[in-house]
Every structure is written in structure tokens, then in C-alpha cells.
Amino acid sequence: MLTRKQHELICFIADRLSETGVSPSFEEMKDALELKSKSGVHRLISALEERGFLRRLPNRARALEVVKMPERPEAKKKAAATAPVSTTGAKAPPAPANDVIEIPLHGRIAAGVPIEALEGATMLPVPAALLGSGEHYALEVSGDSMVEKGILDGDYALIRRTETARDGDIVVALIDDSEATLKTFYREGAMVRLDPANRSYDPQRYDSRQIRVQGKLAGLLRRY
The missing domain is CATH 1.10.10.10 (Winged helix-like DNA-binding domain superfamily/Winged helix DNA-binding domain)
Structure with missing residues (x-):
């Protein structure tokens, strides 16, 4: 109902x-x-x-x-x-026009060794269908440590703002309030493990007090 x-x-x-x-x-x-x-x-x-x-x-x-x-x-x-629009025996309706939302683009984020998270005022137009509920921002991916998750250098990571995460979430993690990285999040007692998705890189472990979650990956935008 x-x-x-x-x-x-x-x-x-x-x-x-x-x-x-x-x-x-x-x-x-x-x-x-x-x-x-x-x-x-x-x-x-x-x-x-x-x-x-x-x-x-x-x-x-x-x-x-x-x-x-x-x-x-x-x-x-x-x-x-x-009545619902039939998809059989009738001409398909015109494709709906795009509905685009502009979200802040906050510089580059490392998908490798953590680098500084840059803040900026640039706005990035994003198809609304790629976003769910909540507040979002975008970061340009730098590096190749998440390639096995399909996240490539130069992609735009679409991030939903949140300060919490569950094991297995791909998050923006702020390290010591100075560097940010995009990794898969896991808790290990009083520690936090940030896993890459590239066998060439090792997991990173930090005291949980060093890490602040800044958001979770909601989608990707790739330009060809």
C-alpha cells in the first residue's frame, strides 16, 4: 500500500x-x-x-x-x-530531458598515498539520477589505489556528507585533520583500517582518534 x-x-x-x-x-x-x-x-x-x-x-x-x-x-x-505508458506495440515516447544538479567540487582526493584535500568554490553539474537523498559534494580522484573497485584516476567521486560509516563502506577519511583519502573503511578495535583496492598498495592503519569520516561514496562521474 x-x-x-x-x-x-x-x-x-x-x-x-x-x-x-x-x-x-x-x-x-x-x-x-x-x-x-x-x-x-x-x-x-x-x-x-x-x-x-x-x-x-x-x-x-x-x-x-x-x-x-x-x-x-x-x-x-x-x-x-x-494508464501506464506501454513499451510494446507503440512508439516509444521521447527521452526525458536531463535534470542536472550542481554540487561543490572540492579539489582532488588521493586514491593512493593521502594528499591534501583542497577546498574550492567550483561547482560540478551532475545528473540528479546519480544522487540520492542528503547533501553531496564531489572530489576529483588522484591515483590508482581503488582501480579494483572501478574508481580510476581522473574520475569524479560523488560523496554524500556523513560523519559515520560501517565496515565495507568506501569513505572520504580525513587523517589528522590535514590529509584526505578515498578508501574502504574497517574498524579494528581502537584502530581504523583503510583498505585500497589495488594489490600494489598496503592497508593503512590509524588510531581511530586520527580519523574523521567526511562522507561516503554515492557515485562516480567519468568524462571521456
């Missing part, structure tokens, strides 16, 4: 797809549901995905497909307008 807001959102998306063939932007969804921020829209979309009502089309930002519709009172009167 859907919540009222989930029900409103799926109906709004389905109506817009039926009318224009283009899914609404996150800003339009926020306004239509009278939400305070786009993060609320992201949470609703994720919930609808989990319940099998929506699907995000891969490699395209803001491309939503209605998989099925919940029952609604006006369904009989508006059946033609609210």
Missing part, C-alpha cells in the same frame, strides 16, 4: 507521461507535491522503485518509466489519461 505522497507522485508522473511523453523534472515534482526540497522527491521515487511502480532508465538522468499504477478513485473516468 502506498502512502498519500507516493500515490500523488506516481499519478502525477503518469499523467505527465500520458500528456507529453516526458517525465516531469524534480523541481516540477517538488512543487506539485508541495515538498520543501528535491531530496523528498528522491526518497519518494526510491520507495516507488522498491515497490515496483517506477523504474529509472539506465544511463539517462530523469528518465522515468511507470511500470504499474495503483488503483485510484478516478481511474474509470480517466483510464485513457492515466
Whole structure:
């Protein structure tokens, strides 16, 4: 069973797809549901995905497909307008336009030996579909110690701000309040182990008081 807001959102998306063939932007969804921020829209979309009502089309930002519709009172009167867009026997609708969010780009981060984490005012445009809820920033990856996780030199690591981490999370770890690195996080009693994903590098161990988690990896952006 859907919540009222989930029900409103799926109906709004389905109506817009039926009318224009283009899914609404996150800003339009926020306004239509009278939400305070786009993060609320992201949470609703994720919930609808989990319940099998929506699907995000891969490699395209803001491309939503209605998989099925919940029952609604006006369904009989508006059946033609609210029916899910069929993907068989009909011409596919135009691809939805990109919904892009700008997030701060805070310099380079080491995926090797820790280097200084640079702060800057540059903004990086990122497809909204790559980000979940919460506040995000980006760091340019320098080094090759995370290549076995698919994180390459020159990639942009998209980081969700958080000060906590669980074993196995890929985190931005600030060491002695001066150097930052991107590694897989593990606790070992009073110590913290930062694991690379490259057999050429050894794990790094620190007293837990030396380490502050600055965020967790949420996605990657790569330019070709």
C-alpha cells in the first residue's frame, strides 16, 4: 500500500507521461507535491522503485518509466489519461530531458598515498539520477589505489556528507585533520583500517582518534 505522497507522485508522473511523453523534472515534482526540497522527491521515487511502480532508465538522468499504477478513485473516468505508458506495440515516447544538479567540487582526493584535500568554490553539474537523498559534494580522484573497485584516476567521486560509516563502506577519511583519502573503511578495535583496492598498495592503519569520516561514496562521474 502506498502512502498519500507516493500515490500523488506516481499519478502525477503518469499523467505527465500520458500528456507529453516526458517525465516531469524534480523541481516540477517538488512543487506539485508541495515538498520543501528535491531530496523528498528522491526518497519518494526510491520507495516507488522498491515497490515496483517506477523504474529509472539506465544511463539517462530523469528518465522515468511507470511500470504499474495503483488503483485510484478516478481511474474509470480517466483510464485513457492515466494508464501506464506501454513499451510494446507503440512508439516509444521521447527521452526525458536531463535534470542536472550542481554540487561543490572540492579539489582532488588521493586514491593512493593521502594528499591534501583542497577546498574550492567550483561547482560540478551532475545528473540528479546519480544522487540520492542528503547533501553531496564531489572530489576529483588522484591515483590508482581503488582501480579494483572501478574508481580510476581522473574520475569524479560523488560523496554524500556523513560523519559515520560501517565496515565495507568506501569513505572520504580525513587523517589528522590535514590529509584526505578515498578508501574502504574497517574498524579494528581502537584502530581504523583503510583498505585500497589495488594489490600494489598496503592497508593503512590509524588510531581511530586520527580519523574523521567526511562522507561516503554515492557515485562516480567519468568524462571521456
